[in-house]
Amino acid sequence: MSPSAEKKPADDSTTTFAVAEEEKVVLCCSDGVEFVVDVSVTKMSGMISNMIDDECVEGGVPLPNVEGQVMSRVLEYLGKKHGSAAAEDFKKFKSEFLEELVADKKALFDVILAANYLHTQELLDTAF
Template sequence: MPTMSSAEESPVVTGTTSEEEEEKVVLRCCDGEEFAVAVSSVARNSGTISNMIDDDCVEGGVPLPNVKAPAMSRVLEYLNRKHRSAWEEARAFEKAFFERMTKEAMFEVILAGNYLHAEELLDAATQCAVDGIRGKSVPELRE
């Protein structure tokens, strides 16, 4: 049975006085896990989710058939941390964030970033992948 990662039960919760009462939207991953996220700080950083919000298509939650829960969790971690940090701190976080991932996890995050149209995440993840193969020989790349 799917679980909510927030105490909120409904797909959209409105409010503007505090972060807890901020408007939220529920994201439903392909493996059934759900995430309740703040519209202003996270959901708007995804072109796919933002368009659905703008088109008022979030009632009942936002289905993400191409995104697995572990990748979504990493995407949300990135978006939450990245946008709350100063530029230099954000770059240090970005480097550490991607370096601690396995290749498979990085691939899933890139796929999720692409599906969600999270351009900043996608750019950072692909740059990390490029940095990982730069200067390697063909046999090293095959491994």
């Protein structure tokens, strides 16, 4: 029997794979509210994506033009967009999200300003 044809003993050990936790970034809003968010979600914002690419996020990303309540809505939208497996689910969410914003003109205006500041074009298009 040649060395390459030798049978190797069965290995009874269990192989485990460590699932790497996704990198996070801290978003610091103007009113002191902070959000710890997956990098993949924040990459949907052109401004934050550029900061991540330029390695300018150590210590958090300052968002002096966005309040926590508004950022919460922005992150709700981006998180749903990022995590939505089915287009129909996102379409339904988007419709309900927009209905809520239209009912509250100030919230709509604030989300539009935040989407513009964050360079989040899809959310900006949705809000208009």
